[in-house]
Amino acid sequence: MNFRNSTELKKDAEPKKNAIARQDLEHKVKLANALPITLFFILVVIAGAMFEKQLELTYSNLVAISLLPEVKESNEEEVTKQTFEINPETQLAVDALYDAIIESSDLTIDFKQISQLSVEEQLVAKAIVAKKLRRKKHYDKSLAIIVSLTQQQQESQQLVFTKAYSLAKLGHNSAAIISYEHLLSIQISHQAANINLGLLYLDGKYFVKAEQVFTRGVENTAGNKKAKNFSGLADALYQQKKYQQALAAYQKSIEYRPAYPSSWSNLAKTARTLEDHQLALDSYQKSISLDKNNSKIRVEYADYLNSRLDFKRSIEQLKRAKAINRENISIRLKLSFSYLQAGKPINARKQLNLAKKNIQKPFEKRQSDAIQKYLSENYPEAVALLRSNLKKNRYNDFDYYLLARSYIALNKIKTAKLYINKIHSESLFYHQAKYLLAEALSAANQNEQSILLYREIIAKIADNPDLLNQASKAEQLAGNYQESIQLVKKALALRSNRRLLLRKADLIWLLGEQDDALRELEQLVDRYPSYLRAIYHLASYNHKLGKRSEAIEGFTNLLEQQANYGDAQYQLSVIYFENNDFTQSQQLLKAYLQRKPASKRSRLLYARTFCETGQFQTCEEQLELVLKFAPDYKPAFDLQQSLKDAIK
Amino acid sequence: MLSWVFSQFNSEAKILLKLFAKHIDKLLVMAFAFLFIFHFESLQEFTSKLIPTKVYTFNLTMSYQSNDSDISIRTYIPEENERQSILSEQIINNGLDYLVTNDLSGKKANWSGYSASQQLAFRYLLSLQAIKYQISPELTIPAQYPSELSSYLAETDAIQVSHPEIKILWKLIAPKDKNNLLAVLSAIYQHTYQQIKPAPFKGVTDAVTTLRLKTASCNGKSRLFIALARLNNIPARLVGGVILNGIDKKTSHQWLEIYAQNQWIPFGPTNGNFGQLPANYLELYRGDENLFRHTVDINFDYQFSSQQNLVAPAVYNHQEIGSENNIDITGLLLSMGLDPKTIGLFLLFPICTLLITFLRNLVGIKTFGIFLPMLISAACVFIGYAKGVGGFAFILLTSFIAYHFLDKLKLLKVPRLAAIITINTIIFVLGLLFVGASNRLEFGMLSLFPVIIISFIAEKIHRITEEGDWQELLNRIVGTMISITGCYWLLASFMLQGLFSYYPESFLLVLAGQIYIGKWTGIRISEMFRFRDILTNADYPVIGINSRNKDFIYQLNDKGLLDLAADKLGSKARLKEFNIPVPETICYVNKLIEIDKITPAILRADGFALKPNQGSQGNGIEIITRYCDGVFYGTSNKEFTLQDIKRHCHEILAGSYSQSGDEDVAYFEPLIQQSSSLQIMSPFGLCDIRVVLSKGKVISAMLRMPTKKSSGKANLHQGAIGIGIDIKTGITQTAKSNKKNIVKHPDSLQNLIGFEIPFWEKIISISQSCQKAIPLGYIGVDICLDSQRGPLVLEVNGRPGIEIQNIQERGFYYELSQ
Structure with missing residues (x-):
């Protein structure tokens, strides 16, 4: 039996304790190192990623070369070309056959020139000749050869297109359509056939079919042909009143063929319909820039500008169109009318007279006669003529418009309105007519109605400064100063000119912002030192505000530039009178009365100056003169009474 | 055998070997350090080797339809010059004749022949350089040039040099010194770049039209530039090509070059390039040419696609490595004809395995398949991360749905698996058409294998979902995604490709890391979370899976005994020998042919448990509580027919529930009354x-x-x-x-x-x-x-x-x- 003492037991216990302690430590170490290792790994990954990023940034493959003044030799390579050959025997036979057909006056062909060739070669020869005839525009003869072949032969020799093309050229559109359809059924990606078919459908007003054909064509074509397909598609869509889609298609057509003027003008036309005026204007301008000598586009553009009440630019375009196409009567008539609308009757008359020399068409003759009557201010005859024209041609917006003008000139606004209401809202004359009516109503002090009309027009045409200015005047007359000034500001944003600036200043004055108004006028006068009207207004407002010295300065400046400007002398004399400078006042009034002897207020003031300086007799004489011209002029009468009382 | 070999060594050798085995990871690190120091020259040199190079893949696919007639398609293909290098080229002819010609305008490829509707393509791997010219302000415009340059001064229909409007424009924009090259070019450039607004015109725009419209696309601006340059006696020519910006598109691009000091200097008034050309401008032709010419009416269509990648120069420009690298792994793989991309994968597979080992053993992430994420990420390298992961998810989903559907048909395991693999293969082949991988062959080889593996995973997913263990499913999905993403990031790293290519001793470091992790028995990060409530109790430290496996199972459990423990019937027999009470076995079946013998036994029994011999975690166990009127009732009164019971036996025998996946034995025990x-x-x-x-x-x-x-x-x-x-x-x-x-x-x-x-x-x-x-x-x-x-x-x-x-x-x- 082994006994162990406590010491030995303790000793035994110690290694065991140490083992446990060591295990404990080991396990704790093991327990701990999952996180550190993971963190270490993550740090390594992050460092690696950063290092890689740095390497990526370091990457640069730019080669920089300095070009310095040195001379070196260089070598170029040569180009090689390929040519094609054809069978000479067949070529001879083809030429002979072609010549024989050309010389023949009828469509009977016996093909003896190619009889020596094999069947296969004969077929090829016929095909070549048929195609050549088509190219040379002998469509009937080309067709005569083709119809002598079977359908299979036509297909094998690729004559179906030639056949369809010739048929279309000869006016057999239905047959041409059938041929093109057949060709496309066997060769769906035949680009030319697709386009021609689409055009035939367009001509025949089968717009839905045309749309389908061109849509298919768009998918199977590239480059110019794709542009054509888009253009045809757009035309078909336009005719179906799918204007938005038509617009997109025209734009695509332009993408592929940007140098084609018609695409731009068609785009403009569509934009007009959609009332996208900026796009319409840009497109017309681009179209014209590409084809400056196209009078048709210019006229179309001019019509559009007229409809937008932009008569000045319209006249520019018509003048250029006329320069390109001097024989065109219609252009002259339009130009004449545009001058009329722009308020230039002399120019209008001149163009009309030139046009009338060469008018042949009855319609143009009727139009020119009506314009002439109007320009001669022979309004009743103009009305009679236009009404008689309308009997022959009921829905003629031009006649309605000119009738309205005539009635307005005869002061029959209600009747004018009747004819204006007959004009189509899409007509080129629509806005012009409304504008005319608005002006007439404004002139007749029917301000409320005219304002409504102006607002209606401005809602559609917001970029015409003259229109805005007119509308502003109407608002002003109606006492709507805020609205009026807003319109003037809009007009100024489009076209800054001194008249508009002066109106703006006046309106600010009317709104009661007198200091602002003065400031505006001062700026205007600084900018346009010779703008007499502005100087007058400024001096006048200064006077009203009691700033007499500034007013005197202003009027003096004005009179130095133009001594007989309006009633500036009178106004200045009033100021001098108020300043008790009667001598100056007298002098000015004297000069003024020499120009305007009947001006009662001036003469009255003149009389008062004499009274003030004790020259009562002269004063009495002047008063007598005033009362002679205006016996009921109370201020003169009162002054005379006062004078008499004073003398007594 | 190894033990025998080991036993032959003397004791010192054994001690040494033991030491070696114990510290092998440290020895590997030391070996790496030694070799690396030997290899390393300077930090600058080290860094310069790892700086990436940018390569571009440029693909053009063309399609056409012809009615069995002769067709001809011509296009320009890239050619090498001072800034363009072709790393690889692949042309797809699809039976047409293919001819390449060179002329002044460029390198033309022509496909011709008799053909029905087809697709043609070419694929290039290119290295492109950016180039920038510094034009000296002292340079003047020469009065004369060699005759070969006369065509570059001439007027053409689209470049109207002598048009009055061009001359008027020049008068307006000309600089004071009209003989100074830089001044003249600057004036022309300023106008064409800034005054002519860009427009998406696809058609040809000549110089005058551009001038009039004041807007044009690249060809219009370039033509106007050229017209003005030629007007000033500066030879200029159009250049056409493609901007490689990673977008699939149909638009090519045009810029121009002017001739000065015997050099052609590029200008791009569309995108603001003055005397320079960015790296991603691929030049295809020179002159006013059409990029494509083809037979009419063949419904010709085309598309460009491009990609750019930063890659290790070691792999792509191998000839630059020279003899510095004594162990030329890259050279060896390249000589086998492997694609550089594939070589990059092979170089980095080991580090991917290290990542996966780390994620599993240290972090505790679970995935579907141990190394499947690595294979998926390899596929992603070819087709892109999004496509790769999407494809993986799609195939997984179809596998799962297919499994579910086939399970409803009550198919047996092997045919069911075969059907899923077939379905996946079909989907994979179809997917190749859409994938657009630059190298379908190698992508296909790499990816087909994981597709098959995914078919097996579907079964596991089905089991998890059947058990309703959605948390487990989610954990595995997230873990798999993390692994795929991590591996993809590694495989796409040009720095690592370069590192392993130039310094192959780095593999020793990877190996050391794997061994270290293999020996590591600490608590995983996931276990720190799993046992968070008891980890802090230092008196009762927690044992993790790593420690359990390495310190206890590997140390204490003999493999033979583990197999015995897994064998339920075998272990029952052993336990019986030791008079340990176990449930009786009613019967068992280990061959399909004997399956009918179970019928009388189970009909007699009043309830039984059907179990797989090699099963685990209770999988595959079916409890029948009673039999009545031809119907067996399970727990929750679920009904089974005899056929159902037999079918389940089939499944067990096929190894559906076996831990090893091998064939198994099905056995029946009486129902235990608790x-x-x-x-x-x-x-x-x-x-x-x-x-x-x-x-x-x-x-x-x-x-x-x-x-x-x-x-x-x-x-x-x-x-x-x-x-x-x-x-x-x-x-x-x-x-x-x-x-x-x-x-x-x-x-x-x-x-x-x-x-x-x-x-x-x-x-x-x-x-x-x-x-x-x-x-x-x-x-x-x-x-x-x-x-x-x-x-x-x-x-x-x-x-x-x-x-x-x-x-x-x-x-x-x-x-x-x-």
Whole structure:
């Protein structure tokens, strides 16, 4: 039996304790190192990623070369070309056959020139000749050869297109359509056939079919042909009143063929319909820039500008169109009318007279006669003529418009309105007519109605400064100063000119912002030192505000530039009178009365100056003169009474 | 054999070998360090080797339709020059004749022949350089040039040099010194770049049209520039090509070059390039040419695609490496004809495996398949990360759906798997058409294998979803995604490609890392979270999976005995020899041909359990509680026919539930009537007691109690309750359900704490006897309590889990170690 003492037991216990302690430590170490290792790994990954990023940034493959003044030799390579050959025997036979057909006056062909060739070669020869005839525009003869072949032969020799093309050229559109359809059924990606078919459908007003054909064509074509397909598609869509889609298609057509003027003008036309005026204007301008000598586009553009009440630019375009196409009567008539609308009757008359020399068409003759009557201010005859024209041609917006003008000139606004209401809202004359009516109503002090009309027009045409200015005047007359000034500001944003600036200043004055108004006028006068009207207004407002010295300065400046400007002398004399400078006042009034002897207020003031300086007799004489011209002029009468009382 | 070899060494050698084995990771690191120092010259040199190079892939696909007639398609292809290098070229002719010609305008490729509708393509791998010219302000415009340049001064239909409007424009924009080259070019450039607005015109725009419209696309601006240049006696020509910006497109691009000092200097008035050209401008032709010419009416269509990547120059410009690198792995692989991309993958596979090892063993991430993420990420390198992951997810989903559908058809395992693989292969082949990989062959080779593996994974996913373990599914999906992403990031790293190519000793470092992690037995990050409630208890340190495996299972458990433990029937037989009570075996079947023999046996039995011999975690067990009128009723009254029972046997025999996946044996045991004391507490299934022993000593024990939620199964992760038992007293101390403490059973509402396990001492004794019968050093014994026979050993487990520590609310590292 082994006994162990406590010491030995303790000793035994110690290694065991140490083992446990060591295990404990080991396990704790093991327990701990999952996180550190993971963190270490993550740090390594992050460092690696950063290092890689740095390497990526370091990457640069730019080669920089300095070009310095040195001379070196260089070598170029040569180009090689390929040519094609054809069978000479067949070529001879083809030429002979072609010549024989050309010389023949009828469509009977016996093909003896190619009889020596094999069947296969004969077929090829016929095909070549048929195609050549088509190219040379002998469509009937080309067709005569083709119809002598079977359908299979036509297909094998690729004559179906030639056949369809010739048929279309000869006016057999239905047959041409059938041929093109057949060709496309066997060769769906035949680009030319697709386009021609689409055009035939367009001509025949089968717009839905045309749309389908061109849509298919768009998918199977590239480059110019794709542009054509888009253009045809757009035309078909336009005719179906799918204007938005038509617009997109025209734009695509332009993408592929940007140098084609018609695409731009068609785009403009569509934009007009959609009332996208900026796009319409840009497109017309681009179209014209590409084809400056196209009078048709210019006229179309001019019509559009007229409809937008932009008569000045319209006249520019018509003048250029006329320069390109001097024989065109219609252009002259339009130009004449545009001058009329722009308020230039002399120019209008001149163009009309030139046009009338060469008018042949009855319609143009009727139009020119009506314009002439109007320009001669022979309004009743103009009305009679236009009404008689309308009997022959009921829905003629031009006649309605000119009738309205005539009635307005005869002061029959209600009747004018009747004819204006007959004009189509899409007509080129629509806005012009409304504008005319608005002006007439404004002139007749029917301000409320005219304002409504102006607002209606401005809602559609917001970029015409003259229109805005007119509308502003109407608002002003109606006492709507805020609205009026807003319109003037809009007009100024489009076209800054001194008249508009002066109106703006006046309106600010009317709104009661007198200091602002003065400031505006001062700026205007600084900018346009010779703008007499502005100087007058400024001096006048200064006077009203009691700033007499500034007013005197202003009027003096004005009179130095133009001594007989309006009633500036009178106004200045009033100021001098108020300043008790009667001598100056007298002098000015004297000069003024020499120009305007009947001006009662001036003469009255003149009389008062004499009274003030004790020259009562002269004063009495002047008063007598005033009362002679205006016996009921109370201020003169009162002054005379006062004078008499004073003398007594 | 190895042992025999080892035994031949003398003792010193053995000690050395042991030392070597113990510190091999450190030795590898030292070897790496030694070789690296030998290899390393300077930090600058090291860095310069790793600086990437940018390569561009440029693809053009063309399609056409012809009615079986002769067609001809011509286009320009890239050619080498001072800024363009062709690294690889691939042309697809599809049976047409292919001819390449060179002329002044460029290198033309022509396909011609008799053909029906087809596709043609070419693919290039290019290295491009940016170039910038500094034009000296002293240079003047020469008065004369060699005659070869006359065409570059001439007027053409689209370049109207002598048009009055061009001349007027020049008058407006000309500089003071009209003889100074830089001044003239600057004036022209300023106008064409800034005054002419860009427009998306696709058609040709001549110089005058551009001038008039004041807007044009690249060809219009270039033509106007050229017209003005030629007007000033500066030779100029159009250049056409493609901007490689990674977008699939149909638009080419045009710029121009002017001739000065015997050089052609590029200008791009569209994108603001003055005397310079960016790297991604690929030149294809020179002159006013069409990029394509083809037979008419063939519905010709085309598309460009490009990609740019930063890559290791070692792999792509191999000839630059020279003889510095003594171990030329890259050269060897290139000489085998492998694609550079594939070579990059091979170089980096080892570090991917290190990453996966780290993620699994240190972080504790679970994935579908151990190295499957690596293969998926390799596929992603070819087709892009998004496409690769998307494709993987798609194939996984189709596999899952296919599995579900085929399962409904009650197909057996092998044919079912074969069908899923077939479906996946078809989808994969179809997917190749859409993938657009630059190298379909190698992509296909790399990716087909993982596609097949995914077919197997579908089965696992199906099992997980059947068990309703959605958390597990989510964990695996997230883990797989993290692994794929991490591997993809590594495989795409040009720096690592360069590092392993130039410094192949780095592989030693990788190997060292793998060995180190292999020896590491600490607590995983996921375990730190899993055992967070008990980790801080220093008196009872927790054992993790790594430690369990390396320190205990590998050390204490003989492989043969582990196999015996996995063999339920075998282990039952052994336990019987030691008079340890086990459930009877009604019958068993190990061949399909014998399956009918089960019929009489199971018809006689009043309830039975059908089990797979090599199963685990209760998978594949079917409990039949009664038989009535030709119908077998399972738990929750689920109905089975005899055919269903036989079909399940088929599945078991095919290895569907086997731990190894091999063929298995199906056996039947009588239904155990649970002891009444436990039955009252847990009426919805058979409870079992898990006793964990180490070297004969009972370490820990828990009672696993099924619930309605766990569908009558005693699996903790499926909702069963784990109840910690005091091993000394057999009294229950703690109860947890889904990691939460509970006191009462959720279904029976019986108290779970303070309950004494019946026959506790017998249970302990039986457990210890089991360890003697099957002498595994670390063993888990599962015991149930039969109402008639008392404790019965259900099975022994050679790899008992460690979750029992959470149930007991303390670790048992010390108990195991002693």
